[in-house]
Amino acid sequence: MQIRFTKMQGAGNDFVVLDETAGRLNLSPAQYRYLADRHFGVGADQILTVRPGPAPDIDFEYVIHNADGGEVEQCGNGSRCFARYVRDKGLTTKDAIRVHTRAGLIEPVLQADGRVTVDMGAPVFELADIPFDPQGVAPRAQGSWQVWPLAAAGREALQDAAVAVVSMGNPHAVLLVDDVQTAPVASWGPLIESHPRFPRRVNAGFLQVLSRSEVRLRVYERGTGETLACGTGACAAVVAGIRLGLLDARVEVHTRGGQLTIEWAGVGQPVRMTGPAVTVFEGQIDVPDAL
């Protein structure tokens, strides 16, 4: 099957964008994996699919698949690239669009400086909605909030690890570290991602607080591994930092791939994320029908 695609990146988190506004491609998980493969396919952290909106007052639908081929609820960096794509392709003339995702409605706004600001909706803390199953462990008070121990059979390396848990429509576990450069992302990331207390797995964020308005963040993403940036991860990390009493309402997040600005006014309020969205190249690829 010949497929046209656009390669994009937001703070180094990279995407293959597919246009289904004129009809469905009906790809399988194996075909999504093929597109994301950095040796046999195009190569990307996630595959973003553009579809017509499900209602007259909603401009588009946005579908996200991780590199492992699994469909997920939300992608922050991808939402900015999505907005850039539909504007540059002339699929809309608006600078502010309403987009339906599995996690609900988001509203990206194209800024004059080329960055994109997205209302990512309000974070969710109810454990069952993360989802997070404590499996009998109790939270530990930390600062003005709480964190959850991760010690478990088969995960002895996580003996001293405890995380804040937040959903941005997709699940996040946020671990405070002294230095992201030396943080055990490669070793602890997979152990947290597939931890049995997260029934749908989880994105694992490693957060270093530099000041009340500046942090460094690395994320081992569910279904993809460590990425150069994670937009929903930046939102979740700042929300956790604010609830723990460590951060103010507007925070600059330094990731390995670039800088994101996250703003949150408190529980019940939406998280606003601002950052880059760049088209890298366009192409066409023959995706095998049977994989």
Ligand SMILES: N[C@H](CCC[C@H](N)C(=O)O)C(=O)O
């Ligand atoms: N790996 C994430 C999806 C992509 C999120 C990330 N790329 C972002 O920018 O938010 C998950 O499984 O929930």
